[in-house]
Amino acid sequence: AQTVTQSQPEMSVQEAETVTLSCTYDTSENNYYLFWYKQPPSRQMILVIRQEAYKQQNATENRFSVNFQKAAKSFSLKISDSQLGDTAMYFCAFMKLRDDKIIFGKGTRLHILP
Amino acid sequence: EAGVAQSPRYKIIEKRQSVAFWCNPISGHATLYWYQQILGQGPKLLIQFQNNGVVDDSQLPKDRFSAERLKGVDSTLKIQPAKLEDSAVYLCASSLEQNGMGYEQYFGPGTRLTVT
Numbered sequence: 001a002q003t004v005t006q007s008q009p010e011m012s013v014q015e016a017e018t019v020t021l022s023c024t025y026d027t028s029e030n031n032y033y034l035f036w037y038k039q040p041p042s043r044q045m046i047l048v049i050r051q052e053a054y055k056q057q058n059a060t061e062n063r064f065s066v067n068f069q070k071a072a073k074s075f076s077l078k079i080s081d082s083q084l085g086d087t088a089m090y091f092c093a094f095m096k097l098r099d100d101k102i103i104f105g106k107g108t109r110l111h112i113l114p
Numbered sequence: 115e116a117g118v119a120q121s122p123r124y125k126i127i128e129k130r131q132s133v134a135f136w137c138n139p140i141s142g143h144a145t146l147y148w149y150q151q152i153l154g155q156g157p158k159l160l161i162q163f164q165n166n167g168v169v170d171d172s173q174l175p176k177d178r179f180s181a182e183r184l185k186g187v188d189s190t191l192k193i194q195p196a197k198l199e200d201s202a203v204y205l206c207a208s209s210l211e212q213n214g215m216g217y218e219q220y221f222g223p224g225t226r227l228t229v230t
Contacts, residue, residue, distance in 0.1 A: 107154075
């Protein structure tokens with residue numbers, strides 16, 4: 001069975017700083033997808049970034065980038081130039097290839113301080 | 115495009131009562147998901163529909179939970195009777211396809227259920 005572990009329940013950083021959220025996962029699969037989802041307070045969850053395991057290149061989306069270490073089963077999210085609007089719960093998630101079931105971690109609550 | 119709609123947004127009931135949640139996915143999305151998100155945890159899949167057929171309901175407590183997706187569009191999730199441990203946010207999500215290719219799931223705002 002797949003598991004996703006986020007070891008940082010809560011983090012706080014000053015606006016404009018860079019922050020890295022950690023995620024590790026466990027799977028025996030070789031091909032899969034990894035995601036970071038953002039859940040702002042009282043708002044719906046949205047996809048931040050997506051990584052295909054067969055791609056060695058780390059995914060980036062504007063200020064968001066990942067450090068995907070397949071051998072270590074690590075998938076961290078880096079937020080550069082953090083903004084107040086980045087305050088949210090961030091969930092790391094895993095999906096096997098050809099399987100729509102997403103396995104979510106417990107989340108990291110991120111506070112961006114003015 | 116309009117997002118995933120859910121209602122009600124909040125519901126408070128007493129244990130042993132019944133409750134129903136409604137979800138309207140994004141137009142054209144064939145796949146619909148219901149998740150349960152207990153406070154302090156990530157969402158857990160309860161049931162997945164492809165059009166109006168059930169793809170996966172392995173984690174749905176079938177003795178008290180039921181769900182349907184008539185005509186492959188809207189869906190309802192029902193709990194009868196509710197228990198205290200059912201207090202959670204119930205999220206509905208939809209995606210364009212169900213072929214395991216990592217299509218993005220679009221989430222609704224959720225229904226926060228409190229069972230007293």
